[in-house]
Amino acid sequence: MQAIVIREPGDPAVLEWTKVPDPVARPDEVLIDVAASAVNRADVMQRKGFYPPPDGAPLYPGLEVSGRVAELGTDVSGLAAGDEVCALLAGGGYAERVAVPAGQVLPVPRGVDVVDAAGLPEVACTVYSNVFMLAGLREGETLLVHGGGSGIGTFAIQLAKARGARVVTTVGSPEKAGRCRELGADVAVDYREEDFVESGPYDVILDLIGAKYLERNVDALATGGRLMVIGLQGGAKAELDLGTMLRKRARVHATALRSRPLAEKAEIVAGVREHVWPLLESGDVRPVVDRRIPMADASRAHELLEESGHVGKILLTV
Known part of the structure; x- marks a missing residue:
């Protein structure tokens, strides 16, 4: 698959869209074909070499995605191939496919576009x-x-x-x-x-x-x-x-969200689904998207984030 890698710590030009190994779902994980990811300040810090991913996380950036379920781990239930979902990640979201613990996966809220949903998991959980x-x-x-x-x-x-x-x-x-x-x-x-x-x-x-x-x-x-x-x-x-x-x-x-144990993240995600998702489905809360940019142009998205002229999320589309 293709993903954005950080060739070396530096400015946005170090981000490169290139081939990387396909992820493999563990028994408790879900494999997602990515429709979009979103740009976060943590991604910029990682690009600069100041915020390495946790042990076991992919080395390329991206803390949230939306897309469709491609495959389920052997221990996962309650989801099916083709389901539209979004997910909280420890890294690796700037890619065509991700593997994520099932406890960090959420259905795309009714009435929300699957691409726009990429900007929800990190902000909602935080x-x-x-x-x-x-x-x-x-x-x-x-x-x-x-x-x-x-x-x-x-x-x-x-x-x-x-x-x-x-x-x-x-x-x-x-x-x-x-x-x-x-x-x-x-x-x-x-x-x-x-x-x-x-x-x-x-x-x-x-x-x-x-x-x-x-x-x-x-x-x-x-x-x-x-x-x-x-x-x-x-x-x-x-x-x-x-x-x-x-x-x-x-x-x-x-507090920090990325480095929390899986059980704590799953608890937060469950709370978000119970208490926040109904407000998104009723329209009382909505995703705010500044713009969509092709994932291959992630360097431009980072430039825009650092200029701080945006309102809401900058999304990277596959």
């Missing part, structure tokens, strides 16, 4: 596990989403609104502010012109930035607030004011 499973966002509470125009941001805004929360988001342009308000954001803060702390306090903060925002995130938390750190775009090291944390009875929780 947002649901952090904002709801761990942070316990409740109806009537306020969520701050950093990077509202990202794939994570556009999904978090919709899911939190659908579950009755007030949503504030940070954006980098008036255009993105408008798009986020259309998706349900109550307030869009242009971080180039405004300080998000002034629009707080927040019960839950979903943060992709890390060190650069840590002090202000803590300042912005409400009493009993929960800060969920899921990215390090603004650095990895910063001082944490424990006095403020104690006074506010606040929590900071840093």
Whole structure:
């Protein structure tokens, strides 16, 4: 089959569409003919040599796919060849075919295009596990989403609104502010012109930035607030004011999805299917796709992601 390989760490030009060995499904895995994958910041970090895949995962990038079931492992039930599915991966999604543990496979939601579904597994699992499973966002509470125009941001805004929360988001342009308000954001803060702390306090903060925002995130938390750190775009090291944390009875929780054990991923996927998929099928939440690009042109897709002008997901089609 064909797949995107990283010839060596570097800029987007190191991505190459080439022949690789076909994957083989283990007894508990599903083989999927890929219709599309999606570009994530983790893929960029892997391309640069900063985020190697977990042991046993394919060396080429891609954390999610959609497509059709080609083959089932001997221990897999509940699926059939030809079923339209999407899946959460530890790697290898930039390819024509993938093998994935059955517990990480989801049906394509009714009413969602099979290609667009490629942009759902990573954001749905990340947002649901952090904002709801761990942070316990409740109806009537306020969520701050950093990077509202990202794939994570556009999904978090919709899911939190659908579950009755007030949503504030940070954006980098008036255009993105408008798009986020259309998706349900109550307030869009242009971080180039405004300080998000002034629009707080927040019960839950979903943060992709890390060190650069840590002090202000803590300042912005409400009493009993929960800060969920899921990215390090603004650095990895910063001082944490424990006095403020104690006074506010606040929590900071840093998580990663890719490296979690299979059982934890399966639990998250099951929760997403039960609590998030019905909202997609009702139209209360929808995938937000910026554009589709042929997978062979993955280098261009990475350039666009790093330019940060997109809103929603950039998909790679086979």
